[in-house]
Amino acid sequence: MFKKVWMAGMAAFCALAFSFPMQSSAHANTHTVQEGESIYNIAMKYGLPAKQVQAMNDKTDAMIYPGEQLKLPAVLSESEKDLLARLVEAEAKGESYAGKVAVATVVLNRVESDIYPDTVKGVIYDGIQFSPVLNGSINNPAGDESKRAVNEALAYQGYDNESLYFYNPDKAQSSYLENKEVTTVIGDHVFLR
Incomplete structure (x- = not known):
């Protein structure tokens, strides 16, 4: 019985979750630098060119610091x-x-x-x-x-x-x-x- 109720609940949740439009991610994203990360790692994580992440943040070199907020390019729907x-x-x-x-x-x-x-x-x-x-x-x-x-x-x-x-x-x-x-x-x- 519990399994049937759980399955019905999950089906209702999925139906509701997928019936509402997704919110846009058009606003500029940010990333908080973690210990051991590099601009290259961060760029790869988001599927972006490292040079673009560097340019978005007015970086003349690749030096970043833990806790630093990096701007990421906007991604549009x-x-x-x-x-x-x-x-x-x-x-x-x-x-x-x-x-x-x-x-x-x-x-x-x-x-x-x-x-x-x-x-x-x-x-x-x-x-x-x-x-x-x-x-x-x-x-x-x-x-x-x-x-x-x-x-x-x-x-x-x-x-x-x-x-x-x-x-x-x-x-x-x-x-x-x-x-x-x-x-x-x-x-x-x-x-x-």
């Missing part, structure tokens, strides 16, 4: 990649591939930043930053180039200039951005931090 690719498609239409990667990178940098939401969806729908959200063009499908740009931006985390903003000065003016440091200009977009 397929739905988050699709949302980001649709934003890139709408926001950087007509821009170069490099410009599309840079737009995706800004969103990922915001996910990592303490001043923005810690998910891709939260960043994209936060306030009035992205005109495709306001005009509905974010709902259009992304092209292959925008999808590739998102994947490259994910692989590029930690190697960029930490841009948190971008705008097209021919289409928009911003007194808020006038005091920000320009990190790069790609096509019609100026990127800043």
